[in-house]
Amino acid sequence: MTKRDRPRVDYTPCQAALEALQAARTLYPKANTQALIDRLVITGLSALVHGKWQPPSLWGTRERWKLPDDLREQIPVQSG
Incomplete structure (x- = not known):
């Protein structure tokens, strides 16, 4: 499927989805955002x-x- 033929999916995540995405970033630090969403x-x-x-x-x-909570534990604590 060419890029032109692929459907566009708008991404407006809720807070829980943003937290899940951040947790996924810790598991796959070299993956870009689209690869993480696909995965x-x-x-x-x-x-x-x-x-x-x-x-x-x-x-x-x-x-x-x-x-x-078990997924929230995967999110690194950000010191500020």
């Missing part, structure tokens, strides 16, 4: 389809979603 989407779909994994509960509007 997370493909991995997430695989986990949902294979059914051996329980997705976190995301209740309410996406702006209110919270990253689960």
Whole structure:
């Protein structure tokens, strides 16, 4: 598929998604943002389809979603 034929996906993440992306950056520090998003989407779909994994509960509007504590631990603490 050529770049011209690929669909454009607008990215307006909620806070939990930004935190997940930051955690992914610590796991794959050499990957660019688009590669991280692609990896997370493909991995997430695989986990949902294979059914051996329980997705976190995301209740309410996406702006209110919270990253689960076990994933939050992957985010490095930023000293300021």
